[in-house]
Amino acid sequence: MRRLIFLSLVGGLGLAALMALGIWQIQRLAWKEDLLRTIEARIAAAPVALPETPVEAQDRYRAVSVSGEVEAAELHVFWVTKTAETGYRIISPLLTEDGRRVLLDRGFVPAAAKERARATGAAAITGNLLWPDEGDWTTPAPEVDTNILYARDVAYMAERLGTEPVLIVARSASADSDVTPQPVTTAGIQNNHLQYAITWFSLALIWAAMTTYFLWRSRPKSEG
Structure with missing residues (x-):
């Protein structure tokens, strides 16, 4: 009898824990889907003027429209496109009409075009503010x-180019015909919570089946 009680207790606690994890992932799924809808709405919103003091918490992904001068200085960020083409994202200073200098992600060029001269000067930019969450301790240091x-x-690029730590990722620009814009999207934001939920619920089902089996095997045997 004690063995049955022990197996029932362990089985019940394990099942409850696995079910709780599955339910938590369903809740996380709802949260992530709501977040993605909010981000997508912000990305696609009508562009506004560049905020005077952008704040990441409230301005990340905000659509903006800016006119000014694209300067010749560049930083090249190694990049691989969705079609597996390797190349570089071109980051340049943008001197706005009101005298501010901010970072502009002009878009992508193939590796063979890294050292080619690109159009600079007057440009009208439509894009989105972004504070990229890229790199970790395994990311190689910049090759100066x-x-x-x-x-x-953003902080490093701003220091190198002498700009505000503000990055605009262009989705269209009047001056660029030799750089392919890489607009901000939600494609890189992972949303695996449904798969995680299915995994936890599947483990809960297996756990329940195993518990039932062991309880059946441990039941008292009738004599005769």
Whole structure:
């Protein structure tokens, strides 16, 4: 009898824990889907003027429209496109009409075009503010001599180019015909909570089946 009680207790607690994890992932799924809808709405919203003092918490993904001068200085961020083409994102200073200098992610060029001269000067930019969450302790350090970065580190790029730590990712620009814009999207934001929920509920089902089996095997045997 004690064995049955022990198995029932362990089985019940394990099942409850696995079910709780599955339910938590369903809740996380709802939260993530709501977040993605909010981000997508912000990305697609009508562009506004560049905020005077952008704040990441409230301005991330905000659509903006800016006119000014694209300067010749560049930083090249190593990039691989969705079609597996390797190349670089071109980051340049943008001198706005009101005298501010901010970072502009002009878009993508193939590796063979890294050292080509690109159009500069007057431009009207429509894009989105972004504070990229890229790189970790495994990310290589920037190669200053060859001008290659491996993540869009806003603070680092701003220091190198002498701009505000503000990045606009262009989705269209009047001056660029030799750079392919790489607009901000939600494609890179992972949403695996449904798969996680299915995994936890599947484990709960297996756990329940195993518990039932062991309880059946441990039941008292009738004599005769």
